[in-house]
Structure formats: C-alpha cells, structure tokens
Amino acid sequence: MRLLRRERGGGSSLDLLVAGLGNPGREYARNRHNVGFMVLDELVRRHGGSFRGKFSGELAELRLGDAKLALLKPQTYMNESGNSVVAAAQFFKVEPDAILVVHDESDLDVGRLQARLGGGLAGHNGLRSINKQLGTPDFLRLRVGVGRPGRGDRRPLADYVLSDFTPEDDAAALVLRAADAVECLVADGLDETQRRYNT
Numbered sequence: 001m002r003l004l005r006r007e008r009g010g011g012s013s014l015d016l017l018v019a020g021l022g023n024p025g026r027e028y029a030r031n032r033h034n035v036g037f038m039v040l041d042e043l044v045r046r047h048g049g050s051f052r053g054k055f056s057g058e059l060a061e062l063r064l065g066d067a068k069l070a071l072l073k074p075q076t077y078m079n080e081s082g083n084s085v086v087a088a089a090q091f092f093k094v095e096p097d098a099i100l101v102v103h104d105e106s107d108l109d110v111g112r113l114q115a116r117l118g119g120g121l122a123g124h125n126g127l128r129s130i131n132k133q134l135g136t137p138d139f140l141r142l143r144v145g146v147g148r149p150g151r152g153d154r155r156p157l158a159d160y161v162l163s164d165f166t167p168e169d170d171a172a173a174l175v176l177r178a179a180d181a182v183e184c185l186v187a188d189g190l191d192e193t194q195r196r197y198n199t
Contacts, residue, residue: 108145
C-alpha cells in the first residue's frame with residue numbers, strides 16, 4: 001500500500017477511486033463493453049461491499065487491507081462516463097493518478113490485461129469522456145482485452161463490443177483475473193501489477 005499512500009494528498013479520504021465502465025440496463029449486462037462493471041461487481045462480492053446510487057452512478061466504499069477504495073459504476077451511458085467520474089473525484093478530492101479506470105480494450109486479445117498510467121484513448125468513448133472532464137489523460141487504466149471480430153465476422157467493432165461474451169471467451173475467468181490485478185495494484189503498486197499482469 002506504500003505507493004498509493006504516497007500518492008494520496010490534498011485532504012483526500014480515499015486511496016483509490018476505481019471506475020468500472022459500462023452501460024446501464026439489463027440488456028447490456030453481459031456485453032463485452034460492460035466488463036468494467038463486471039470487475040467491480042466481483043470486487044464488491046469479494047470484500048462485502050454494496051452499491052448505492054450517487055454521482056450519477058452506483059458507488060460502493062470498501063477497504064482492502066489498510067487502503068480505502070471507492071468503486072464507481074457510472075450510470076450515464078459510456079459516452080458520458082466522465083461526468084460521473086469527475087463528480088466522485090471532486091467529492092473525494094482525489095488527483096487523476098489516484099483514479100483507476102477499468103475498461104474493455106478491443107486492441108488486446110481476449111483475456112489479456114494491461115495496467116498503465118496515462119496513454120492514448122484508442123477511440124474508446126468512455127476514456128474520451130473522462131479525459132475531457134478531467135482535463136488530462138494521466139489517470140490509471142486497467143485495460144481488459146475483449147478482442148475484435150474474428151475472420152468472417154463482418155460486424156462493425158461497435159456491434160461486437162456491444163454483444164455478449166461467448167462461452168469460449170471465458171468471461172468469468174477474465175473478470176476474476178482483472179479483479180486480482182486491481183487488488184495487486186492496491187497492495188503492491190503499478191510496477192508490480194505491470195510485471196505480473198501485463199502479458
């Protein structure tokens with residue numbers, strides 16, 4: 001927890017704000033685009049938290065060891081995720097480098113993970129909204145690989161990410177591993193998380 005403790009400042013009551021991206025509504029629940037929601041649901045399941053409505057989203061507060069986290073699932077639809085994230089960041093007084101955004105990444109094969117600080121937006125509307133509202137791309141990301149349409153699949157990428165995971169994707173295993181990576185980031189910092197999970 002030393003890394004996050006060192007970064008925390010400005011009177012913040014949190015060590016990390018974790019925003020999982022997705023779209024609200026039952027019809028989207030198992031979509032690839034909603035893997036951020038799935039990862040936060042798994043963390044709440046593991047650590048005994050519960051969500052309540054706040055910041056135009058669903059918020060859960062919990063502790064991992066000595067660290068205090070807030071988990072946020074924006075309910076604004078993906079394109080307006082930044083409104084919810086920035087409202088929570090301002091309330092908790094967290095700097096961008098103490099915000100972790102968990103999101104689907106079509107540029108990574110299914111099952112691959114990549115933790116990073118900053119970087120491009122890769123055409124992701126949720127990241128674009130957060131970048132715009134924060135005024136900086138320098139927030140933490142956990143990119144969760146969902147892949148692209150396979151050979152012979154003529155669907156546009158947008159339709160692909162808004163479709164459900166298939167049994168072959170093994171979404172359950174992917175979500176478990178991504179939740180493990182969030183816990184590693186909290187406990188051991190970004191460098192160790194990258195070493196262990198950026199495969």
